Amino acid sequence: MPDGEILGVLALTWQAAVMLGLGGLLIYLGIARQVEPVLLVPIGTGIILANIPLGGVTGAEGFLGVLKRAGIDTELFPLLIFIGVGAMIDFGSLLERPYTVFLGAAAQFGIFGTFFLAYLVGEGGLRLFDFTFRDAVSIGIIGSADGPTSIYVATVLGTRYAAAIVVAAYSYMALVPIIQPPIMRALTTHAERRVVMPARARRVSPRTRVLFPVVTILVTGLIAPKATPLIGTLMFGNLLRESGVLERLSLAAQNEMANIVTILLGLTVGGMMAAEDFLRPETIMIYVMGVVAFAVGTAAGVVFGKAMYVASGRKINPLIGAAGISAFPMAARVVQKVGLEANPHNHLIMHAAGANTAGQIASVVAGGAVLMLVPFFA
């Protein structure tokens, strides 16, 4: 038996060494810089485990291989995560300010605009990269700024680039405070950013809050049925929260379940990043497209916000449109910060939270919409 099959170090390729370095970098960013540590530490560890030569953890019998088959290939992990996410989200600010729902819808142009670009540089036009229609749609879904939706859609569409797409989606989520502000400032005037919005909103009855998840499942499921698994789990989690009688289950979904699945998901996603699949020009392009997706989504939200600013007689601050991308709650905080820079007395957080939670629902609907449409176009 050759030495290389006994000692891992003798079988180490430069590609695997690069991936080990990348895994180490993600762990460093998570712990030392506290950049999305909940995700980056498990993903970084998964990358290291997957790229240790002869380690065998990602093979059919390896534990990361088993986790991938059990949780990613079956689409189970993102759905379980969504129960926890639904239990964590308070949709009150959206129900109090229903108009913000359209800002969430507009920001989903990040998905479709990025799809268009990915398809253009892929087999749809320039053929610079090996992106099929399905790959382009999966890359576009990074613009949902929503990890579980990205994993779900990429897995269902069977793209080869699922790991890169998921890592890009989660990485850029952490970079929302850096990506969004320059776009928001570039697309708005100082006067627009200064617009003060009233803190008071219409009252929402507790019954409406309880009925909201059920109505959302029905409406979304009946129009975009492919979104049913995602919206169903998200809204089931929210029903646990709002029912008022299931606090124990709601807390379990928010904490124990979400935490356990996050650990398993992070490790498994990291485990999908084997050197031979990851170090390709297409992967680098996916990272570039990820920035484009977040930027286009932000721009679309702000431009729609400007349209609402004009239509409302200058009562709506267009900045809140940037929160329409679903990166929750980071995007809403960014809006609050940029708004305060322009006017120290302007608190936009509740309005932005409305757009942000709308973006969460809109990204799931967009995920369902693309799954529904792909068979007709691909």
Add this chain to the structure above:
Amino acid sequence: MLGAFWFVLAGMGIVFLTLGVLVLAMSALNRWLGAAREAGRREAGAGTAGQGNA
């Protein structure tokens, strides 16, 4: 690329349609539940007033 253009249009259309229907449904529901609550409150108020008079 024309197919991709229609894909974008159809996708955004579905997103706006779904959320539009959702917001309409929730607004109607909130108004209906609010009206029902208000009617219940008025009824309870009338009952209390009657007892007070007696």
